[in-house]
Amino acid sequence: MEPTALGIALRTLASLLGGYAFLWGASSLGIAGLVALGMAYEEARTLCMLLAFLLYLIIFLWVWATHHFVRACVILVAGAGLFSAMAVVLQQQLTAGV
Amino acid sequence: MFANFRQAMAWVHTWFGLVLGFVLMAAFFFGSLSVFDREIDRWAVPETRFPAQPMPSFDQVLWPVYQQLRAHPLDMAATARRVEGEIPHPDTLPLVSLYAYTTHRDPVLQIGGEFAIPNKPLDASDDHQHVHGWASIDPRSGTYLSQDKLQIGSEFFYPMHYSLHFHWQDLGYWIVALAGLVMLVALVSGVVMHRKLFRELFTFRPHKRTQRSVLDLHNLTGVVALPFHFFFAFTGLVIFAGIYFPLGETMLEPLAKQHQVLEAERTGLPHEPAGEAAPMASVDAMVVEAKRRWDLRGMPGEVGYLFMDHLGDANGYVSIYRAGNDQVALVGQGVHFKASTGEVLREDPPPTPVFAINEFLTGLHLQHFKHWLLRWLYVFGGLAGCVCIATGFVFFVEKRKKQLAGHSARLIRWVDALAVTTVTGMVVATLAILVANRLLPADLPARGLWEERIFWYSWLVMLAHALWRSKAVASGLISPAWREQSWLVVLLAVSAVLFNWIGTGDHLVKTLNDGYWPVAGVDLFLLACALVAACAAKILRRREGLQQPLSPRNSGLQDNLEVARG
Incomplete structure (x- = not known):
């Protein structure tokens, strides 16, 4: 099976930008969540960044290897939006009254 | 799109490796040279060919030096694009914070500082109201090294390996980051592609056809130095995580700001100036006190990094960090003083596990500690990476030469x-x-x-x-x-x-x-x-x-x- 140009373009976009957006949301939620659990912001950020780049590698490979490309895209985009929204809401609660 | 996992990995390895390999070559090659950046500086600036110097006396040498420091023309120009109106002449801008950094390989001292400007930012959320100045000085006399002299190792090769000197929109950093991610991808996919990894590890047939021996060398350098390559690509990304995921300046800004306030309360190191002038006590006396405290901990050492914030203000403080010659972290064991009185505000506790891991990973990448054997291993590890990437290119070409x-x-x-x-x-x-x-x-x-x-x-x-x-x-x-x-x-x-x-x-x-x-x-x-x-x-x-x-x-x-x- 020869990969098509469109397929390559879509997977490139999904693996790099989709992965980035997902990690943006996941890291934000991770940081806000850890801060809510009592960890200092900088420490939470450091921990989430260490994990984010390893996760980026896994997401990248997964997007290229999966047979269910559409499902992967949905997971990445939905995850990005959902996690980001949850992070913003959690942040509002954490910083309320400051 | 691909028949199986191995085929997908082979495609990713070939094409992403090819396209980003050209960037990776630069990152690995100039990274290898950066291991000896200070030494290349000595070669390139002959007037600095004298032995490494300790941090000089602040009161005697450095304080007069900082009086002559001015905002750097490059940062003046960059800041002018971010603020309203014209920035006043550099001679009139007050120095509000300063630093000095040295390692066991530095005859010259790197200094710098921030100057306050009265201009409003164009973007209201941009709270960075400073222009930066920096310079290298001869710590024996306090004379400035001419900015026209390029310290090729630390000012050209070193930034080349992570920014490509491509500063528009920080695009160079992003391209290198993408290459770093692709390096990780290429390592994993490269392993997946090879069924007989262990046997191939010991296979090198230099006298076979070019294509065969090139592939052997590609596998050999890729697999033998695999942990090394993985480590440097990964930690390279982690070091600049703040650029790649600027969460604290964007979506999580309220949380980050709240943290700064809480942190200032917790550590007693003021985040904001008080707004009233105050004199400065002897910094040399603070250095003596910091060294005494390091001695007490059973880890005597020299000053590696000196930082002062809110200069001339009642909230001003001085942070003195121990040089990391004997530890992986760049500097550590900070002791902080009230600038106006010299009283100790705080002694840093040992880092938490997360920070300790981060310091270890980034410190091992940056390698400012003293270990000459490891330093050479870095060079050869980096050059092995170059060989791996270069043989990848050659294999790509050789394989296709036959079916043109x-x-x-x-x-x-x-x-x-x-x-x-x-x-x-x-x-x-x-x-x-x-x-x-x-x-x-x-x-x-x-x-x-x-x-x-x-x-x-x-x-x-x-x-x-x-x-x-x-x-x-x-x-x-x-x-x-x-x-x-x-x-x-x-x-x-x-x-x-x-x-x-x-x-x-x-x-x-x-x-x-x-x-x-x-x-x-x-x-x-x-x-x-x-x-x-x-x-x-x-x-x-x-x-x-x-x-x-x-x-x-x-x-x-x-x-x-x-x-x-x-």
């Missing part, structure tokens, strides 16, 4: 020319900047800028040369550009050593006799480089002689099998 058709002929001509440019061409450019450094008049205005221009122009010429000579590739032959540029490497490397001798009198007999390793080491390395390039050129000559031009149909079953393996 119009379209793919053009592709492999380009790939081969770009490979020449990023292998021998990059070495030529690197040597050209060193030769230029020794040949340009000492008092040439913007001398450093000319050195950089010569670097880029010579690299561009190497690309043009490689493209011009690539016709042989389309006939299944070795491009003569490889050999010709190798000879140029020999010529330039030997010239650099000679011009260093003629210009400074520091020839190898003298530097080796004096045990002055920074210059002796660079010279020896240049000669070794010349030797390797000469051998490469000779081998290429012989191989070129053995080859017959291939007709496009001349592909054997053997080759097709290898194509299938990726």
Whole structure:
């Protein structure tokens, strides 16, 4: 099976930008969540960044290897939006009254 | 899209590795050179060829030095684009914070600071109201090193390896980051592609056909140094995580700001100035106190990093950090003082596990600690990475040489020319900047800028040369550009050593006799480089002689099998 140009373009976009957006949301939620659990912001950020780049590698490979490309895209985009929204809401609660 | 996992990984490995490999070569090569950045600085700026110095007295030497520090023209220009109105003259801007940093390999001291500006930012959320100034000084006398003198190791090669000197929108950082991610991807996918990883680890058949031996070398350097490559690509990303995921300046800004306030309360180190003037106590006395406290902890040491914030303000404080000669973290064991009285505000506790892991990973990448054997291993690990990437290019070209058709002929001509440019061409450019450094008049205005221009122009010429000579590739032959540029490497490397001798009198007999390793080491390395390039050129000559031009149909079953393996 020869990969098509469109397929390559879509997977490139999904693996790099989709992965980035997902990690943006996941890291934000991770940081806000850890801060809510009592960890200092900088420490939470450091921990989430260490994990984010390893996760980026896994997401990248997964997007290229999966047979269910559409499902992967949905997971990445939905995850990005959902996690980001949850992070913003959690942040509002954490910083309320400051 | 792909039949199976292995095929997907092979595709990703081949194509992402090819496209980003050219960037990776620069990151690995200039990263390897950066391991000895301070030593290359000594070679490039002969007036700094004196032994490493400890942090000098602040009260006697540094304080008068900071009075002369001014905002850097580059940062003045960059800041002018972010603020309303015109920034006042640098002479009138007050210094509000300062730093000094040194390591066990630094004869000159890096200093810098922030100057307050009255201008409003164009973007209201931008709370960075400062312009930065920086310089290198001779800590023995406090004299400034001319900004026209380029410290090629730390100011050119080192930033090259993570930013490509491409600063528009920080795009260079992003390209290198993408290359870093692709390095991780290439390592994992490379392992997946190989069924018999362990056996191939010990396989090297230098006398087989080029394609076979190149693949062996690719696997050998990739697998033997795999943890090394993975570590450096990964930690490189982690070091600049703040640029790649600027969460604290965007979506999580409220949380980050809240943290700054809480942190200031917790540590007692004020985040904001009080707004009332205050005198400054003796910083030398604070250094004595910090050293006494390190002694008490059983870890005597020197000052590596000195930082002062809110200068001249009642909230001003001084942070003194211990040099990390004997630990992986760059600096540590900070002791903080109230600037106006000299009383201790805080002594940093040991880092939490998360910070300790982060310090270990980033510190191991940056390697400011003292360990000369490891330093050399870094160089060879980095160069092994270069060999791995370069052999990847050559394998890509060799594999396709046998099945040429119009379209793919053009592709492999380009790939081969770009490979020449990023292998021998990059070495030529690197040597050209060193030769230029020794040949340009000492008092040439913007001398450093000319050195950089010569670097880029010579690299561009190497690309043009490689493209011009690539016709042989389309006939299944070795491009003569490889050999010709190798000879140029020999010529330039030997010239650099000679011009260093003629210009400074520091020839190898003298530097080796004096045990002055920074210059002796660079010279020896240049000669070794010349030797390797000469051998490469000779081998290429012989191989070129053995080859017959291939007709496009001349592909054997053997080759097709290898194509299938990726």
